[in-house]
Amino acid sequence: MNLIDAERVLAAVAEEVEAAACGISTWSNVGLRLSEGFPGSACVILNEDQSQQVLRHYDAINIENHYMHAYAEYFAFRNPWIEVWSHLPEGSCAVSERDFPVSQIEHTEYYNDFLRLIPNFDASTGLSLDIDPVNTFRIPLHYSIAYAGRYDCPAEWVLSRLRGVLRRTANGFDRLQSEADRQIAQGALANRGDTIAIVVDAKMKLLDANPEALNAFVRRDFVMEQYGRIAFQPRKLGEMIAATVKSIASSPTSGVSSLISPGDHGKWVISFSIVAGSRINPFVSPRPLVLIQAKNISSLAPAQPLLEFAQLFKLTPAEEVFCRHLITGVSLKDIAIVTGVSFETARVRLKSIFQKTDTHRQGELVALLHRFARP
Numbered sequence: 001m002n003l004i005d006a007e008r009v010l011a012a013v014a015e016e017v018e019a020a021a022c023g024i025s026t027w028s029n030v031g032l033r034l035s036e037g038f039p040g041s042a043c044v045i046l047n048e049d050q051s052q053q054v055l056r057h058y059d060a061i062n063i064e065n066h067y068m069h070a071y072a073e074y075f076a077f078r079n080p081w082i083e084v085w086s087h088l089p090e091g092s093c094a095v096s097e098r099d100f101p102v103s104q105i106e107h108t109e110y111y112n113d114f115l116r117l118i119p120n121f122d123a124s125t126g127l128s129l130d131i132d133p134v135n136t137f138r139i140p141l142h143y144s145i146a147y148a149g150r151y152d153c154p155a156e157w158v159l160s161r162l163r164g165v166l167r168r169t170a171n172g173f174d175r176l177q178s179e180a181d182r183q184i185a186q187g188a189l190a191n192r193g194d195t196i197a198i199v200v201d202a203k204m205k206l207l208d209a210n211p212e213a214l215n216a217f218v219r220r221d222f223v224m225e226q227y228g229r230i231a232f233q234p235r236k237l238g239e240m241i242a243a244t245v246k247s248i249a250s251s252p253t254s255g256v257s258s259l260i261s262p263g264d265h266g267k268w269v270i271s272f273s274i275v276a277g278s279r280i281n282p283f284v285s286p287r288p289l290v291l292i293q294a295k296n297i298s299s300l301a302p303a304q305p306l307l308e309f310a311q312l313f314k315l316t317p318a319e320e321v322f323c324r325h326l327i328t329g330v331s332l333k334d335i336a337i338v339t340g341v342s343f344e345t346a347r348v349r350l351k352s353i354f355q356k357t358d359t360h361r362q363g364e365l366v367a368l369l370h371r372f373a374r375p
Contacts, residue, residue: 001038001154009037010158014165021169031061034141037158038151040120041143044068046076048136053077056135063142067118075114080105085128085138093160095152096124102145120144125155129163131170181207181289188275188291196223196294199275202249204229204242207289222268223294230292237261241270241292248272249288260337269337270294297338303327309372313356322349326362327369 001009012033019025031043047057055076060068084100085092096102102122105111115121126140139162141155185199185208196216199207206228209217217225223232232238240259248257258271275291302324310320318339325335336346350362359365 001150005037006154006157009034009154010161012037013158013162017162017165018169021172027057027059028061031059031139034139034158035061038141038143038147038155040147041141041151042118042121044138044140044142046138046140048076048138049134050082050136051134063118063121067114070114075110078110080108080110081126081140088128090130091128091163093125093127093156093163095156096126097145097148097152118142120147123148123152125152125159127159127163127166129166137166137170184275185289188289192293194295196292198223198230198292198294199289200230200245200292201289202246204231204245206230222296244272245290245292248274248290267338268294268296269334295334297334303373306369306372309369312372313353315353315356319349319353319356322346323353323365323369327366327373332362 013030016025016030016033020027020030027045031045035041035043042060042062044061044063045057045059046055048055053076055072058068058072081094081100084094088094088099094100102111102115105115121142121144123145124140124142126138129137131137139159141151141159143151181201188199189197189208189210192210192212194212196213197210198213199209201207206225209225213223216223221233223230225231232241240261244257244259257273258269261268261270271293273291275289302321304324306320306323306327309315309323310317315323321339322335325338330338332346332350333343336343339346341349350365353365354360357365357368359368
C-alpha cells in the first residue's frame with residue numbers, strides 16, 4: 001500500500017468516525033471502512049473501563065460473533081496486550097510483530113484458547129486512546145502474520161493520524177451529549193412544581209432544578225448548590241442521598257427508590273428515579289441521570305374530624321384519619337408515609353372505604369367527603 005492509498009483509507013475512516021459519533025452512521029461502519037482498506041483484515045472497536053474491568057462496548061468486522069462473545073465474557077481482561085498498553089504512552093499506536101510478537105504469548109491461555117482459533121488474526125496494529133480517566137478507546141486491526149510486512153507500516157500511519165480525529169470528535173460529541181442531558185433534565189422536571197425536584201448525575205453534579213428547588217437553594221436550610229454540585233442538610237442525610245444516587249446510577253434498570261428523613265428541618269420524603277439511561281456510544285462512559293424529588297410532609301396536617309361521616313359509614317378510627325388526610329389533597333403515597341403504614345396497607349384501607357361508602361374512584365370519595373366536612 002502506498003501513501004496515496006493510505007490517505008484514502010484515512011479519509012474514509014475519519015468521515016465514518018464523525019458520522020458514527022453523531023448517530024448518522026454506526027461504529028461497525030468505522031470498522032468496515034478500516035478493514036476494507038486492508039483486505040483480509042479484521043477490525044475491532046472496543047471501549048474499556050480498566051479500573052472496573054468492564055468492556056462497555058464492542059463492534060467487530062470479519063470476526064464471527066461467537067469469538068467476540070467469548071472475548072467479551074472472558075478474555076477481554078486476560079489479554080496480555082493490556083499490560084503492554086499500560087507501559088506505552090497514552091494515545092500510542094503499537095505493531096504486534098515489532099512491539100510484542102505473537103511468539104511471546106504462544107504459551108498463554110489467551111493464545112491457545114482464543115487468538116489462534118481465529119483465522120488470519122495472529123498479527124495486528126492497534127491504537128489505544130484514553131477518552132477520559134475511566135474510558136479507554138481501542139482499535140486493533142488484525143491480519144495474518146503473512147501480511148505483516150505489507151500492512152504494519154501503512155496501518156500504523158493510518159491509525160496514528162486517526163488519533164487526532166477521534167479526540168476532536170470525542171470532545172465535540174461530549175458537548176452535544178451535555179446539551180442533550182440538559183434537555184432530558186428539563187423534560188424530567190416538567191409538571192413537578194409542588195415538590196423540590198432536581199436532576200443530577202452519579203456524582204451529584206447539578207443538571208437542572210425546578211423553581212421550588214431554586215428557592216430552597218436560596219434558603220440553604222435543607223438543600224443547597226455548591227460549585228455545581230448538590231448537598232443536603234444535615235450532613236448524614238446528604239451522605240445517604242449521595243450514596244443512594246450513586247447506587248441507582250450504577251444500575252440504570254433499577255426502579256424508584258425512596259427514603260424518609262425526620263429531623264430539625266421537618267419530615268421529608270425523598271424519592272429517586274432514573275431519567276436517562278446509559279448512552280450507547282464508545283466515546284463516552286455511561287452517565288445516567290437521576291431525578292431527586294423531596295417533599296416536606298411534616299406540615300401535612302389532617303383536616304377536621306369527620307365523625308359524622310365515620311359513624312354513618314361505620315369507618316374504623318384509622319379509616320377516619322385516612323379520610324381526613326385524603327380530603328386535603330394529599331397523595332395516597334404521602335398518606336401512607338405520614339400515617340406510618342406501607343403503601344399496600346394504604347391501598348387496602350382505601351378499598352375498604354370504597355366498599356363502605358359505595359364509591360369506586362378516589363375523586364368520587366373526595367367529593368362525598370366534602371359534603372360532610374365542617375367549614
